Amino acid sequence: MMRTRPLKVALLGCGVVGSEVARIMTTHADDLAARIGAPVELAGVAVRRPDKVREGIAAELITTDATALVKRGDIDVVVEVIGGVEPARTLIRTAFEHGASVVSANKALLAQDGAGLYAAAEEHGKDLYYEAAVAGAIPLxxxxxxxxxxxxxxxxxxxxxxxxxxxxxxxxxxxxxxxxxxxxxxxxxxxxxxxxxxxxxxxxxxxxxxxxxxxxxxxxxxxxxxxxxxxxxxxxxxxxxxxxxxxxxxxxxxxxxxxxxxxxxxxxxxxxxxxxxxxxxxxxxxxxxxxxxxxxxxxxxxxGAGGSPTASAVLGDLVAVCRNRLNEATGPGESAYTQLPVSPMGEVVTRYHISLDVADKPGVLAQVATVFAEHGVSIDTVRQQGKDGEASLVVVTHRAPDAALSGTVEALRKLDTVRGVASIMRVEGE
The missing domain is CATH 3.30.360.10 (Dihydrodipicolinate Reductase; domain 2)
Incomplete structure (x- = not known):
């Protein structure tokens, strides 16, 4: 049976993504209600420019006071699509404190302070969903x-x-x-x-x-x-x-x-x-x-981007969070039990493709090969092409620590026979 009291949604931001979220909520209202088990109602939209015409959104829903909107107490879900770290972080935390779950598309904030947001959501027993933050419409x-x-x-x-x-x-x-x-x-x-x-x-x-x-x-x-x-x-x-x-x-x-x-x-x-x-x-x-x-x-x-694809991911999260609200449950929170350290780039093992501009004379290849050997980097292939006293030398290495490869490149730059390092690129996916 469908609950008659609607779940109220506050929308923070009404740009390309936010306006599309509002449009889908309006045009697909019956379908969303059937999938959730209760109607969803757009209860307010916080924007920076209230005078801008926003087709399909009633003027009385528009506000510039985002803080007051998330503090209302009758809001079930806050959808945050304004981006950036502040004021988004404060608004999301305030939403949790006043009883709302949150759907966000804010990659910058989640990358910087995801742990803090998870902790705030858990403290208040609310959901934090963010499918749209990484790859637009792609379920990931x-x-x-x-x-x-x-x-x-x-x-x-x-x-x-x-x-x-x-x-x-x-x-x-x-x-x-x-x-x-x-x-x-x-x-x-x-x-x-x-x-x-x-x-x-x-x-x-x-x-x-x-x-x-x-x-x-x-x-x-x-x-x-x-x-x-x-x-x-x-x-x-x-x-x-x-x-x-x-x-x-x-x-x-x-x-x-x-x-x-x-x-x-x-x-x-x-x-x-x-x-x-x-x-x-x-x-x-x-x-x-x-x-x-x-x-x-x-x-x-x-x-992975765009108004409609990103809005699709936001609406998917909205449906999930609304279902949780009806069932008085929450979805998965932070899982950080392994507490694994993040190693620096120098410890990453990878391959390199290095293109060198060198003097076209005997012994250059031997000098270059010696530098690689001194740094413990094994050469896979070498291609050389020369003309009028100049030559290009392309070296592809076997897998080695990135620090060793970087050290090799720096040593190559110091050789008199190396006129310049034209290109350095890692090789992946093999």
């Missing part, structure tokens, strides 16, 4: 913390930023340079006027922190995630990748150490074989590849 958070809760996850590797994937895909398929591909992404609305958060990897790093925390049942903060942007990736890098049967993606990689005693989380561009499922992810799509002990290899794929 719930499978990791519920469907795979009985399994041991060893690795999560994915493309979690649509802007960067669009740019790299265009560079790969059309031969465009970085700036040309970025300009196209901006014109199509995939890139912001200031794309720094995307192209420098900050957005992906926040998502990596969230994924690592859930996958490995430990606390991983944004500061724990190693980050490199993709602005230095060139057409020459893609040409080298193609010669190796690879392409280049900006990857978020979260791994459990072989001994199980630590974890790592990192974001950086990497070459991956064309045979890997992530290599075929095109345009602005996202995909996350999960390796679990019992389940094996799983891939989650779909649109």
């Amino acid at each position: 958070i719930r499978p990791l913390r519920e469907s795979l809760a009985g399994d041991k996850i060893n690795r999560v590797m994915g493309i979690v930023n649509g802007t960067t994937n669009f740019i790299l895909d265009k560079m790969d398929t059309t031969g465009a340079g970085y700036q040309e591909a970025l300009d196209e992404a901006t014109a199509l609305g995939y890139a912001e006027a200031d794309p720094t958060a995307d192209v420098e990897g900050y957005d992906a790093a926040a998502k990596a922190a969230i994924l690592a925390g859930i996958a490995f049942h430990t606390r991983v903060r944004l500061d724990d995630v190693y980050r490199e942007g993709m602005t230095e990736v060139t057409a020459a890098d893609f040409a080298s990748a193609k010669r190796m049967g690879c392409t280049i993606k900006l990857l978020a990689i979260c791994e459990r150490a072989a001994d199980g005693e630590s974890v790592t989380a990192r974001v950086h561009p990497a070459m991956i074989p064309l045979s890997h499922p992530l290599a075929s992810v095109r345009e602005a799509y996202n995909a996350v590849f999960v390796e679990a002990e019992a389940a094996g290899r799983l891939m989650f794929y779909g649109p």
